[in-house]
Amino acid sequence: MTHITRRRFGTLLASTAAASTLAAPAVLSAAKMRLAIIGGGPGGATAARYVAKGSKDVAVTLIEPKHHFTTCFFSNLYLGGFRTLDSITHSYGTLAAQYGVNMVHDVAVDVDRAGKTVKLGRGTDIGYDRLVVSPGIEMRYDTIEGYSAEASTAMPHAWQAGTQTATLKKQLEAMDDGGVVVVAPPPNPFRCPPGPYERICMIAHYLKANKPKSKIMVLDAKNKFSKQALFQEAWASHYDGMIEWLPEEVTGGVKAVKADSMEVVMDDETVKAAVANVIPAQAAGIIAKRAGLTNDGGWCPIDPHSMRSKTDENVFVIGDASVASAMPKSGFSANSQAKVAANAILADLTGSKKFPAKFRNTCWSLVATNDGVKVGADYKGGDAKIEVTSKFISKTGEAADLRAQTAEEANGWYAGITKDMFG
Amino acid sequence: MLIPVAKATQSKVGMSALAMLMFVGLSSAGSTETQQEKFTNILSKADPAYGEYLAGQCVTCHAPTGAAQGIPHIHGLPDVYLVQTLLEYKTSTEGRTNPAMVNIAKNLSEEELGSLAKYFSEQNPTE
Numbered sequence: 435m436t437h438i439t440r441r442r443f444g445t446l447l448a449s450t451a452a453a454s455t456l457a458a459p460a461v462l463s464a465a466k467m468r469l470a471i472i473g474g475g476p477g478g479a480t481a482a483r484y485v486a487k488g489s490k491d492v493a494v495t496l497i498e499p500k501h502h503f504t505t506c507f508f509s510n511l512y513l514g515g516f517r518t519l520d521s522i523t524h525s526y527g528t529l530a531a532q533y534g535v536n537m538v539h540d541v542a543v544d545v546d547r548a549g550k551t552v553k554l555g556r557g558t559d560i561g562y563d564r565l566v567v568s569p570g571i572e573m574r575y576d577t578i579e580g581y582s583a584e585a586s587t588a589m590p591h592a593w594q595a596g597t598q599t600a601t602l603k604k605q606l607e608a609m610d611d612g613g614v615v616v617v618a619p620p621p622n623p624f625r626c627p628p629g630p631y632e633r634i635c636m637i638a639h640y641l642k643a644n645k646p647k648s649k650i651m652v653l654d655a656k657n658k659f660s661k662q663a664l665f666q667e668a669w670a671s672h673y674d675g676m677i678e679w680l681p682e683e684v685t686g687g688v689k690a691v692k693a694d695s696m697e698v699v700m701d702d703e704t705v706k707a708a709v710a711n712v713i714p715a716q717a718a719g720i721i722a723k724r725a726g727l728t729n730d731g732g733w734c735p736i737d738p739h740s741m742r743s744k745t746d747e748n749v750f751v752i753g754d755a756s757v758a759s760a761m762p763k764s765g766f767s768a769n770s771q772a773k774v775a776a777n778a779i780l781a782d783l784t785g786s787k788k789f790p791a792k793f794r795n796t797c798w799s800l801v802a803t804n805d806g807v808k809v810g811a812d813y814k815g816g817d818a819k820i821e822v823t824s825k826f827i828s829k830t831g832e833a834a835d836l837r838a839q840t841a842e843e844a845n846g847w848y849a850g851i852t853k854d855m856f857g
Numbered sequence: 858m859l860i861p862v863a864k865a866t867q868s869k870v871g872m873s874a875l876a877m878l879m880f881v882g883l884s885s886a887g888s889t890e891t892q893q894e895k896f897t898n899i900l901s902k903a904d905p906a907y908g909e910y911l912a913g914q915c916v917t918c919h920a921p922t923g924a925a926q927g928i929p930h931i932h933g934l935p936d937v938y939l940v941q942t943l944l945e946y947k948t949s950t951e952g953r954t955n956p957a958m959v960n961i962a963k964n965l966s967e968e969e970l971g972s973l974a975k976y977f978s979e980q981n982p983t984e
């Protein structure tokens with residue numbers, strides 16, 4: 435006769451009882467540990483894929499309202515005419531079909547951390563053993579008088595890709611030659627530090643070919659910016675006379691907007707724009723605040739060795755929403771952090787080995803046809819924060835063939851990271 | 858003499874053929890015997906689980922599928938070739954001067970380098 439221990443007997447009994455009332459797959463999944471992930475961008479999608487492929491014993495649920503995800507990275511290339519919106523839009527189908535990720539297309543409206551439950555806008559609550567919060571950014575419209583979600587349909591920020599990006603593109607296509615395009619980059623910290631300046635290149639590229647009498651006025655909230663020497667070199671060499679960059683110390687930055695009359699207001703001056711790309715200050719996606727994970731600045735402090743929230747040991751925050759400096763807020767960073775978090779989550783839930791936190795970021799920017807530049811660094815978990823191990827940046831005056839190679843690399847990276855996110 | 862990887866990898870087939878050629882070249886060159894021992898020694902330090910973890914930070918760019926598009930395929934290449942290549946990036950020699958890869962390689966310990974080479978050599982490239 436088979437020896438059955440008391441504990442084993444209890445398990446069998448429970449299974450039998452459950453089997454009498456539930457379908458077989460539910461019995462199997464009942465034993466699994468549960469990971470819930472809020473946000474299906476570079477952070478959340480990557481975390482879902484890596485935890486799902488790392489263990490069959492963890493049930494992964496990815497909560498993301500959109501059925502298709504348009505990447506913010508490369509959306510500037512759409513504005514410049516180098517990419518279609520379709521080519522930067524991706525499905526979650528492979529994550530569900532091949533990796534067994536449970537896709538829940540709903541909005542996470544709140545988190546009951548005591549009860550380890552995510553509240554959804556429409557559907558049933560999602561319970562978890564570990565939670566990843568990767569909601570990206572929220573626009574702080576209140577930092578610019580007159581700006582709002584509604585005003586952003588007339589003066590798009592286009593800092594969350596999709597409809598906003600398409601709106602900005604249509605406005606550029608509809609404007610008369612000779613108009614002024616205002617680009618207002620946000621104060622630090624914000625998503626994608628080189629992004630506004632690559633965007634200026636891409637808008638200039640479009641205008642140079644299609645509306646060459648037009649100008650771009652950059653009303654910056656800062657006095658310096660990422661890859662500044664490289665971008666200013668590109669503006670002078672490719673778009674001479676088209677771009678005027680005005681730092682905060684000159685204008686005081688954008689204080690108010692009037693969407694009805696397309697006016698952008700600074701301390702002592704008002705500009706009438708044909709197109710106004712107003713990118714406001716940002717904070718972690720609103721669910722992070724509702725979950726009580728944010729600091730006074732609106733971002734989520736994390737343990738630099740794991741991306742675990744400093745507020746709740748069962749919660750990990752990755753991507754733009756986290757305080758991950760020295761890493762910039764970028765899709766690459768979010769993807770990198772997701773893999774460190776996935777390793778820590780698997781260690782928590784399955785007892786697998788936790789390795790030292792090692793992160794990476796590289797940001798390519800296309801400044802003109804066949805002219806790319808890049809900046810990057812490796813990082814590690816430090817005593818109090820994520821620290822740079824070593825870094826590099828493209829140089830001004832590089833040969834054209836190197837710049838062309840860098841531009842081509844960016845295409846390879848795009849193919850790689852989106853494969854890594856969505857499978 | 859090695860051809861910089863980015864220029865040599867117009868196709869996966871081309872890359873693999875080149876890698877094999879150099880792999881053979883290494884063992885027949887005679888004077889590289891100590892180098893061969895060095896590579897073998899590095900590979901003996903490989904930890905498969907650590908290699909898989911570290912590789913997560915590589916596949917952001919080095920996809921297992923699709924055209925190379927300016928970033929070479931590394932899945933399924935011989936481990937010795939991958940060790941040699943990473944060591945060249947580490948010292949920015951033999952034309953391996955891409956600052957992104959030089960920056961990455963210079964942080965890798967021998968254990969990490971061997972673990973990565975071993976891991977990628979055991980991956981099947983997919984179409």
